[in-house]
Amino acid sequence: MTKAFTPKVVTANALVEGDVIYLTADDRWTRALHEAELIEDEAHAQVRLLDAERQTGEVVGAYLADVRPGPNGPEPVHFREAFRARGPSNYPHGKQTELVDV
Amino acid sequence: MYDYSEFDDAYVRGRVEQFRAQVERRLDGSLTEEEFRPLRLMNGLYLQLHAYMLRVAIPYGTLNSGQMRQLAHIADRWDKGYGHFTTRQNIQYNWPKLRDVPDILEALADVGMHAIQTSGNTVRNVTADHFAGASADEVADPRPYAELLRQWSTDHPEFQFLPRKFKIGVTGAPNDRAVIRSHDIGLEVRRDGAGALGFRVFVGGGLGRTPMVAQELAAFIPERDLLPYVEAILSVYNLLGRRDNKYKARIKIAVHEHGIDTIRALVNEAFAERRALFSGADQALLTDIRAQFKRPDLSPRDIAPFVAARDADPVFRAWADTNLAAHADAGHAIVTISLKPQGATPGDATAAQMRVMADLAERYGHDELRISHEQNVILSHVHRADLPAVHAALKQAGLATANVGLVSDIIACPGMDYCSLATARSIPIAQEIATRFEELKLEHEVGPLKIKISGCINACGHHHVGHIGILGLDRAGVENYQVTLGGDGSETTVIGQRAGPGFSADEIVPAVERLVLAYLDLREDAGETFLQVFRRLGAQPFKDALYPEQAQRRRDAA
Ligand code: HEM
Ligand code: SF4
Numbered sequence: 001m002t003k004a005f006t007p008k009v010v011t012a013n014a015l016v017e018g019d020v021i022y023l024t025a026d027d028r029w030t031r032a033l034h035e036a037e038l039i040e041d042e043a044h045a046q047v048r049l050l051d052a053e054r055q056t057g058e059v060v061g062a063y064l065a066d067v068r069p070g071p072n073g074p075e076p077v078h079f080r081e082a083f084r085a086r087g088p089s090n091y092p093h094g095k096q097t098e099l100v101d102v
Numbered sequence: 103m104y105d106y107s108e109f110d111d112a113y114v115r116g117r118v119e120q121f122r123a124q125v126e127r128r129l130d131g132s133l134t135e136e137e138f139r140p141l142r143l144m145n146g147l148y149l150q151l152h153a154y155m156l157r158v159a160i161p162y163g164t165l166n167s168g169q170m171r172q173l174a175h176i177a178d179r180w181d182k183g184y185g186h187f188t189t190r191q192n193i194q195y196n197w198p199k200l201r202d203v204p205d206i207l208e209a210l211a212d213v214g215m216h217a218i219q220t221s222g223n224t225v226r227n228v229t230a231d232h233f234a235g236a237s238a239d240e241v242a243d244p245r246p247y248a249e250l251l252r253q254w255s256t257d258h259p260e261f262q263f264l265p266r267k268f269k270i271g272v273t274g275a276p277n278d279r280a281v282i283r284s285h286d287i288g289l290e291v292r293r294d295g296a297g298a299l300g301f302r303v304f305v306g307g308g309l310g311r312t313p314m315v316a317q318e319l320a321a322f323i324p325e326r327d328l329l330p331y332v333e334a335i336l337s338v339y340n341l342l343g344r345r346d347n348k349y350k351a352r353i354k355i356a357v358h359e360h361g362i363d364t365i366r367a368l369v370n371e372a373f374a375e376r377r378a379l380f381s382g383a384d385q386a387l388l389t390d391i392r393a394q395f396k397r398p399d400l401s402p403r404d405i406a407p408f409v410a411a412r413d414a415d416p417v418f419r420a421w422a423d424t425n426l427a428a429h430a431d432a433g434h435a436i437v438t439i440s441l442k443p444q445g446a447t448p449g450d451a452t453a454a455q456m457r458v459m460a461d462l463a464e465r466y467g468h469d470e471l472r473i474s475h476e477q478n479v480i481l482s483h484v485h486r487a488d489l490p491a492v493h494a495a496l497k498q499a500g501l502a503t504a505n506v507g508l509v510s511d512i513i514a515c516p517g518m519d520y521c522s523l524a525t526a527r528s529i530p531i532a533q534e535i536a537t538r539f540e541e542l543k544l545e546h547e548v549g550p551l552k553i554k555i556s557g558c559i560n561a562c563g564h565h566h567v568g569h570i571g572i573l574g575l576d577r578a579g580v581e582n583y584q585v586t587l588g589g590d591g592s593e594t595t596v597i598g599q600r601a602g603p604g605f606s607a608d609e610i611v612p613a614v615e616r617l618v619l620a621y622l623d624l625r626e627d628a629g630e631t632f633l634q635v636f637r638r639l640g641a642q643p644f645k646d647a648l649y650p651e652q653a654q655r656r657r658d659a660a
Contacts, residue, residue, distance in 0.1 A: 016129070016200050018153035057131040060149060078579050080518060083527075084151055088519035090447045090529045093182050093197065094152050 006066045008045045009036040009074050010052045011084070012059035020084045020095070021059065022074075023052050029059065031095060033085040034073030039064075104161075104249050104394045106214040113257075114211045117218060121145045122204035129201065146217025147203055150522050156195045156203060157220040158210060162230035162248040162272070163191035163473040165215075167460035170471055172213040174456035180206050185456070187441060187449045189475045189513055189564055190269070191229045192220055196520055218256060223264045225255035225336070231273045231280045232474035235397055236436050236482040238428040242291045242299055244274035246392040247328060250384065254329050261336050265343025266351035268336065269308075276593060281475055283307045283316040283595035284567060286353045287335060292322065300324045305335060305365065306357030309561035313597045314354040317362045319369065327377060329384050334372035338365065398468035398483060400431045408486035411493075418493050420546070421504040426489070435489060437467075437481040438474070439496060440503040440511060444540035448514045448532050449477030458499040466492050475564075476513055478506065508545045509553060509618065510536035513564055517557025517574060518581075524557035526574025526581040527607075531555055534611045539618070548618055551632045552591070567591030569633050570617060571598045572610065583610040585617075587644050588636045599641055601648050613648055620647030 010023035011033075021029040022036035030036060039045045045064050052062035065081050067074035076082040087094015106114070121141070128138040142148075146157040158173070165173075173193055177185045180202045181195040188194055198206060210216055219226055228248040235243040251270060255261065261268070271285035282288025288304035301323045307316030323331045335353075342360065344350040357365050412419050427436040439459060442448050451459070459479055463471045466488040472480035484492055496502040505511045512535060515521065517528030532555055539545050554568030558575075565571030571586035582604040589598025605613045621632045624643055636644065646653035 013149055013153075015135075018149055018198075018200065020152060056134050060135050079581060080151075080524075080576075083518055087152060088196075088529075089527060090519055090533070091182075 005040065005042050006077070007069060007074070008039045008064040009033065009067050010039070010045075010048050010062055011036070011065045011081075012052060012062035015058055015060055018060075023048060023062075027051070031098070033067070033076065033081075034070070036067075036074050038067065038069055038074045104164075104245075104391060110214070110253075111211070114214075114216045114218070115208075117145070117216065118204060118207045118211050121207060125200060125204055140222070142203075143221040144218070145203070145207065146220035147198075147200075148221065148522075150196070150516075150520050151518070151524075152520065153197045154200060154203070155520065156198045156206060156217060157188075158193050158195070158215060158217045159220050159227040160191050160193060160215070160473050161252050162228060162234065162245045163232050163475075164230075164234075164245060165471050165473070166469045167464040167471070169213045169215055170456050170460035170463065172209060172215070174453035174460070176206055176209055177453040177456065179209075184450050184452045186447070186516065187451065187473050187477050187479070189477060189515070189562060190227055191232075191473045191475060192227055193473070194516070196516075221267075222262075223266050223268070224262055225251075225258070225264075225268045225270060228252050228255070229269070229271045229280055229285075229475060231275060231278075232472040232480050233279060233427060233436055233482065234274055234472075235395060236429055236434075237275055237277075238430045239277050240275045240430065241293060242274050243392075243395050243397075244272040244280075244289070244291050246388060246395050247289065247291070247301075247325075248272050249391045249395075250329065250388050251332065253387070254333075254384070261340065264336070264340055265345045266348065266353075268339075268353070270332070278591075278593040278595075279474075281564070281567065281591045281595075283593075284309055284313075284564070284591060285316065286339075287332060288316050289328075294322050294324075298324060301328060303331065303335075306354040306362070307595075308352050308354040309564060309566050310352070311349055311559045311561075312352075312355065312358075313561065313566040314358065315595045315597060316354075317357065319362065319366055325388075326385055327373075330376040330380050331369075331373055334369045334376050337372050337376070338368045342368075397430075398470075400434055400483060400485070402433055403485055403487050405433055405486040408489050411490035415490075417497075417502075417504075418490060421493055421502055422489060424504040424508065424546070425506045429483065431483075433487075434483050434485055437484050437489070437492060438506045439479040439481065439501050440505050441478050441501075442505060442511050442536065443500060443503045444505070444510045444536040445533050446536075447529050448512050451479070455499050455501055458495060458501065462492055462495055476511065478511070505545060507550050507552070509539045509548055509551050510545060512536060512553045512555060513568070514555040515557050515563035517555070517563075521557060521562075523560060524574070525559070525576040526557055526583065528555040528557040528563055528572075528574055531572060531574070531583065531607070531610055535614055538611055538615060542615075544618070544622075547628070548622065549628070549631055551618070551621075553614070554589075564591060565589070566597045567595060568598060569636070570614060572614075575604060577604065581607045583607065585610075585613065585648060587617075587641050588633065590633060601641065601645055602652075603649075616647045616650070617644055620644060
């Protein structure tokens with residue numbers, strides 16, 4: 001039996017700001033993890049990653065990050081992704097300023 | 103202070119314009135990220151977790167008030183109003199936008215600064231003792247040599263693609279405040295029997311995944327042979343260094359694999375050839391450079407205001423006793439401004455604080471500031487009579503924390519709050535330890551103690567040479583902190599020993615507290631430092647404090 005596929009999102013950094021971004025189901029880049037497309041199928045994940053990697057004029061370093069489904073959308077599994085989604089813990093300088101409910 | 107020559111200025115501006123064009127081509131799509139990445143790294147621009155990070159070199163940690171004000175201006179205009187001073191005497195900006203970076207570099211060029219060779223497999227920013235040119239124990243100011251090395255290594259065609267990064271540290275005093283034995287090359291200025299200046303040369307130090315203490319390559323190399331000798335070392339390394347494996351590519355591995363005697367023989371052979379190629383132009387340059395590092399005129403004045411303030415004000419006294427170091431001129435002092443208020447991020451300064459420090463340097467400090475590898479700022483020549491005024495101004499700016507060299511004067515790398523290579527956070531651990539000891543009101547009683555924290559095995563926070571070192575790891579998706587004990591980064595450098603299993607983020611601060619309390623119980627008197635007790639008794643009593651259950655089991659079994 002193969003191991004169950006851990007759901008993924010496509011994430012990267014924005015070329016100009018360097019900011020953490022996520023690919024949405026309708027092909028936009030969002031700054032909020034909960035708006036990202038939750039990918040539950042391995043083959044689809046690879047296709048979406050290729051879609052992202054082609055956009056070299058907009059994004060840098062696209063990869064697939066593990067997530068779990070939550071009531072408001074994808075949630076981080078690993079603490080690194082939690083920090084990426086929220087910003088640094090020493091100052092409210094990152095996304096935490098925009099994401100009041102995260 | 104070294105002032106840029108016309109050549110330096112034109113060169114740096116040329117590089118800025120080159121990078122401006124490269125950024126434009128990246129933004130308009132003519133360059134891919136693969137093509138652009140090495141170009142931006144050559145200009146100190148990294149992409150980190152949340153944003154770009156720009157690393158600006160502060161050569162040998164020295165800057166003037168105008169430069170410090172410009173760093174403040176950059177922080178305000180293009181970043182989030184602060185900067186992070188690092189263990190390699192650089193400043194890092196955590197939030198620049200790609201589009202703005204050429205303007206930032208131009209603003210740096212305006213004050214004779216740059217970000218060149220702050221990344222890549224090149225000779226990095228040459229670091230030096232932060233008390234250089236001021237301390238009482240100095241043989242000679244190491245900075246003219248550091249500047250000579252900087253000029254020689256910048257864009258040196260042979261050494262732009264070394265097997266790995268290459269770090270050089272220089273100290274002018276036998277008391278090593280520049281961690282030279284943890285550098286690829288460490289230089290200690292000394293005199294030979296006849297009184298001539300030269301260097302004791304160490305090679306193959308480094309922290310990171312395979313920490314190693316540098317070994318002595320030469321007991322004395324005359325001053326005039328500095329460049330050919332260093333060039334000989336680099337040429338040997340350039341060929342021997344393991345390009346097949348980036349984890350084995352530093353010179354420390356070459357020294358370890360081939361042995362110091364083989365390396366010495368190869369270096370001496372290369373040195374004989376190289377020396378013949380140096381015509382003496384470097385020595386003329388050194389003479390010019392040295393003239394720019396003359397100690398300022400330190401006029402004698404009455405120190406009575408200092409003595410009076412010290413007697414009258416216990417807060418001033420605590421600060422003076424903790425944050426001042428002996429200056430070569432008894433009327434003066436070296437002031438260390440702590441960037442470690444308990445609970446704050448080690449090494450961060452706001453733009454407003456940078457301006458206060460710049461003003462103080464201009465008014466009371468002969469216009470000189472230093473950045474220390476311990477992430478503090480130094481006013482190198484302050485007359486004692488001016489210290490009460492300096493202290494008062496620092497206090498108003500939140501810069502008068504009296505903790506230099508104490509438990510809360512912690513070195514911490516950015517860790518997972520910023521760094522994309524991190525396996526755990528380091529900043530919050532530093533904040534919590536400092537806050538805890540502030541609550542306990544124990545710092546001054548505990549005395550000299552160096553805690554150093556890194557957020558991954560790369561060891562940017564020097565944890566291996568902390569008396570107490572903390573390494574943040576990722577254990578199955580949870581932050582975990584490993585403790586090392588007994589490390590030392592001074593002239594008696596030792597790599598700390600791993601104490602045992604790691605601690606969770608919740609457990610690490612109490613664990614450090616147990617260690618420090620155990621030290622207080624174990625010391626013979628208040629004069630015996632943590633490190634001295636460790637050397638006298640070994641690791642076991644400290645391990646017992648860290649792991650009380652194991653200690654109990656051992657006692658039960660006995
Ligand atoms: C945030 C971006 C940073 C990155 C990507 C980074 C990367 C690295 C890497 C990969 C190493 C290991 C090199 C090796 O062993 O071959 C290293 C070592 C080191 N870095 Fe950093 N670092 C960063 C920030 C810093 C900061 C903020 C400091 C100063 C506080 C620093 C100072 C050092 C030092 C002192 C070492 C160990 C000494 C040695 O090179 O052996 N780095 N860094
Ligand atoms: S030690 Fe690791 S986490 Fe810390 S700055 Fe260096 S690379 Fe980043």
